Amino acid sequence: MSEATQSVASSSWFEASARQRVAALADPGSFVEIIGPEQREISPHLAIFDLPVQFDDGMIIGRAVLGGRPVLVAAQEGRFMGGAFGEVHGAKLTGLLRAATEHHLDVVILFDTGGVRLQEANAGELAIGEIMRALVEARLAGAKVIGLIGGRAGCYGGGGLLAGCCSTLIVSEQGRISVSGPEVIETNKGVEEFDSRDRALVWRTMGGKHRYLIGGADAFVDDEAGAFRQAALAALDRPSRFGLEVLQAEQRRLERRLERFGGARDGTDVWTALGVAEPAGIPDLGTDEFLRRAAGKRETADDAR
């Protein structure tokens, strides 16, 4: 099923719903939903808090064809409960990743999440752990797990941890990746440490351009469904590697990163250290110019993913 809309082929990824994103990503008409809304697998917890449920619990899973290849797809609806992981929401993704292991299929995850749903926090935290295990087992079985990040809610909390387990991350400028979100940091450490209302600061710290420059994301694309699709096709063409050497390479990469940038006070300090030309102007650049300036300067995770 897809949502009633105008053509989504060239529409904003940020503005689109999860269902619109899936429809625009997959080959036309190829998406087949698993545990669709008509099965009404709703959250068993939200009623306790007198909160409305959504029939798909904000997680849409299924199989699809992407550039002629069969893949599994999961998409989070960031507008429902901030895309947060609850018991059912999480179990659907766990099941999809286990299916990937069993059927040797690659997985594309359209992240859009603030993290674990507070109203079902224990179930949500457990779900993150189960998903992480299922994701790693799928990668051990040879599957690629590709994360797409450019939604309203970003990719925070447990979602940020899961993103870190993916084989490739594709991000747009609007995309944000982190574990603790801006408000959480400010609440715990004070406004002097992090002003969550300073949107430019938030994006210099967690936004798509910064994540791409420090190797936290592997591809940077326009906020456009077709661009995400092209990048996902390219990611499916990359070899799938996972094992002890990859994890050790990742550990070395992160240690190097801490050593190199640990003293930086702001994203611009990091970009300066990378040797990017005119680092202060980075946030204002269009995609092409940004990619040109990043080329040869950005950190990459190629050995580590």
Place this chain on the structure above:
Amino acid sequence: MENLSFTLKAPAAAGGARPRAIVGVVASGNLEVLAERISPAGACTVEIATSAHGFGAVWQAVVTDFVARRAAGGLRLSINDGGARPDTVALRLAQAVRLIEEPGA
């Protein structure tokens, strides 16, 4: 949450052949509508779960108007509502009926 249920005589049968369609998301001021082709022909049932209490008369007016104007016979419409305004509800209902008429699965 308040649960409301209406069964209305529908003068026009829903078009197309899709078994179901879903539109909208559950968020503040928004709602989702799941349309399923499983009601008896000539009837439209509407089941609503809403976070805004005490608006039964408004729901009845919006739903009655919708069934009178649109081809909704044979449909069950299930709604999860996050406190949407009547015009948003009317829009989502129209989108759901429009989508279930479209060709394809």
